[in-house]
Amino acid sequence: MGDLSGAVSAGEVVVVGEPLRSLAARYGLAWRAEPPAEGLALRQGEAGLEIAGDPALYGHPVRADFVSGAADHRRRFGGGRGQLVAKACGFGKGVVPQVVDATAGLGRDAFVLASLGAEVLMVERVAAIHALLDDALARLAVADELGEIAARLALRHADGTTALADAIADWPHAPQVIHLDPMFPHREKSALVKKEMRLFRELAGADDDAPQLLAAALDLATHRVVVKRPRKAPPIAGPAPQHVIEGKTSRYDLYVRRSLRTDAASP
C-alpha cells in the first residue's frame, strides 16, 4: 500500500461480517458483525467484495470486476486501441504508454489500458473503493489466461492531490501518462443520476479538488496528462489543454509535455 497521509476515508461505509474484521482494521474503517439498518455496507458477496445499500436508493451492490460482465465484453469486443481512452493515452504505432491512473475508481479505464498492453498504476484514495479494487485484482490474478494483464496492474491507496509522487515512487515504470477522471460536477438533473453513481458520490464526494490533482499530475507526468470530462463541461481550472479528443458522451483534454511517438522511435 502507498502513502495514506491525506487519504480521504469513505463516508458512511461500515465493514460487515467477521471474516472482514481485519480488513476494517487495516483501512481504519468502522466494523460490525451485522449489516447496519441504514447507510452503506462493505461486505463479502457471492462474487467478491461489494458495497451495498438500500436497493431503492442505490440499486445493485457495486463491486470492481475485471473478469466477467462488462469488463470482459469490452476487452474482447470493445474496439481495442480505437477506444477514446486508448487514443487519449497515446497508444499508437510502436507506442504502448506507461500510465498512472490517479482516479482509479472501479478500475474500468485502467483495465482497458492494461488489456491493451500498458503497465498501469491505479491510485485510489477512498478506502472502501480501494478495497474493491484490491479484491478484483486478486480475482484477476488467478483467472484463466488473464494473469498476464493482472501483472501489468499495480494499485496504491493514496490521495493523488497530496501524495502522488510517493504513490509512484516505488512503481518500476515512468509516469509517462497520468490519466484523470474525477467525478463530474454535480448537475441539477439528479433524478436522472444512475443509482450506482449515487452510491459512488456518497463514497467519493464531488472531487472538488480536481484542480489541485491536475497540478500535481502536470508536475509529475513525463509526457502527458489526460483528463476525462463530460462533453460540454469546461476544462478543469488551470492551464488550458493543448488538444481535445471528443467522444459521444465524454471528451479528453490533453496536456502534452512531450511526444510519446518521438521517444518510441529513438533507440
Ligand SMILES: C[S@@+](CC[C@H](N)C(=O)[O-])C[C@H]1O[C@@H](n2cnc3c(N)ncnc32)[C@H](O)[C@@H]1O
Ligand atoms: C469517476 S471515478 C473514476 C472511474 C474510473 N475512471 C473507472 O474507470 O472506473 C473517480 C474516482 O477517483 C477517485 N479520486 C478522485 N480524486 C482522487 C485523488 N486526488 N486521489 C486518488 N483518488 C481520487 C475517487 O475516489 C473516485 O473513486
